Amino acid sequence: MMTAQKPSLRQQVQAQKIANVYQHTWTLAISHPIAGTLLVASFWDVASSLLLLLWLTLLTAVSIARVPLYFRYRRHENDIAQCERWGLYFAVMAALQGSLYGMAWVAFVPAGDPFFLSVVCLWVMGLSACAVVGYASHPKTLLSFFMPVVVPGILLLLLDGGDRARILAAALFLYGAVILLASAPVYRSIVRAIELNIQLRALSQLDGLTGLANRRHFDEALQKELDRAARHDQPLSLLLLDIDHFKAYNDHYGHVSGDHCLRLVSDAIAGCLRRSGELIARYGGEEFALLLPNTDMAGLNNVVERIQRAIRESAIPHAGRVDGGELVTVSIGGTTVQGEFPAKPESLIENADTALYMAKNHGRNQYHFYCQRSGQLVGDKRAELVAG
16 A cells, blocks of 8 residues: 555546546636627627626626636645535536526527527537536536526527427427437546546556555655645655665575565555555665655654554564574664755755664664754664564
């Protein structure tokens, strides 16, 4: 496992579907006021100018309101547990916009005028077709916009009573049904493409031997977590772990057993993660990295103690050690950044690596911490392992 609570494939797909519709925010914020202006111009001579301007103002206001919603969503888009809520917000905005177009049937069309009824029918067909293109990945949003636009027109045409109006009502109903039915296979294709992309991306971020995150994934996550920590003024901690005397292990047991040892150690470390967002990666060779968001020095010490206990309880034999030990142990270096932003990923890694080097240089099987503020190393004897 790579994180303490990895989102399921269904959750990741849902989050991506919502991200897809939010990507249309800027297009919607611009296109709807333009479409509304053209619609108002079409009815300027047959409807109240005050009513037309009020309607256009409301339509524009709803369109512009999508922009701050988009920025709020972007600040929380990685919180997959809350993606349904953001999808609901977007659907509500789509419903408001659709309702305004639905009102145009009643507010703009002169009673019994077949020409302007036909004009609005064409507008509705064009809008609904565009909605399928933009909202096909999120059916809730599609229906929230589509139904308020189409249903009032069908009802108004049926209530008109004329033969032409009933024909238009039937045509609009059939058009709506065809559009919705056609959107179903499009939706399935989109979902399948999203699933495949997620699976391929996951594979590209995994270490083939241990199943942990690979170095590429770690580097990407480190930059994102530094940015997030800076935005929310939260601490971010990093641990680097190195298996002691691993070359001697390979020389004594062979590389196949060495690979098995790596998997056992990675499983032990992964089992110590507790919170969503914590990441363990195979950093290279016998070295591992743990990224711990919103974790200060005290929290880092707790994680180290859990890791050391887990390694000790794993009791992996190491008869090839040259220092008299009998079990596999790890050396650990840690650092925390808090309030010292902007921080560079290279600096955080360098500090943790310096601490790791000192832990190994002072006899291995221990933990050292690099104090970001003082620039000094701290040897944490409380967290030191007892060999064997």
